Amino acid sequence: MTRPFQLSIIGVLALVLMSGCGPGGNDGNKVQMPRFNEPQLAEGRSVWMGTCRACHLMGAAGAPAVTDYEDWEPRIAKGMPALYKGPLNGIRGEDGKYKMPPRAGNDRLSDEQIKRAAEYMVASVRFLHAQTDGD
Numbered sequence: 001m002t003r004p005f006q007l008s009i010i011g012v013l014a015l016v017l018m019s020g021c022g023p024g025g026n027d028g029n030k031v032q033m034p035r036f037n038e039p040q041l042a043e044g045r046s047v048w049m050g051t052c053r054a055c056h057l058m059g060a061a062g063a064p065a066v067t068d069y070e071d072w073e074p075r076i077a078k079g080m081p082a083l084y085k086g087p088l089n090g091i092r093g094e095d096g097k098y099k100m101p102p103r104a105g106n107d108r109l110s111d112e113q114i115k116r117a118a119e120y121m122v123a124s125v126r127f128l129h130a131q132t133d134g135d
């Protein structure tokens, strides 16, 4: 049951590696981002799609990809309140430059919207992990 999904993830990764970010706007479209019924997660999804997806879908710019459970596991363990801080305040690398800019670079987002997006991302990481959990 889980095998075809795993294969498709690998296929998508290979495709994206080969095609880069072409003008087709087709990067990573094959990762099916889950939909949840909870209104907060539904709101988070639309924020995530608009602002967070660019880095967190495939792991651009050193961001933990939604499909990279190993990278997320220790982060999720910190709990949501701690996880909100990164996207709200930004996260700097050792060189002092922002790896993730404050408010994920989108000043139009409210604190609530950023939190909902973070919640949606964590729910999605878990969901996608459960789908591919073969080992």
Ligand code: HEC
Pocket (backbone or CB within 6 Å): 047, 048, 051, 052, 053, 054, 055, 056, 060, 061, 062, 063, 064, 075, 082, 083, 084, 086, 087, 091, 092, 099, 100, 101, 103, 104, 105, 114, 117, 118, 121
């Ligand atoms: C410009 C790229 C970029 C965008 C856009 C972006 N992020 Fe990130 N995000 C990163 C990077 C890079 C990291 C890893 C930073 C690190 O741990 O060194 C990260 C890490 C995180 C983490 C984990 C923080 C932790 O404490 O481990 C959360 C949560 C997060 N981002 C949420 C979001 C949300 C929510 C959005 C959209 C509102 C978003 N990000 C948009 C680049 C981005």
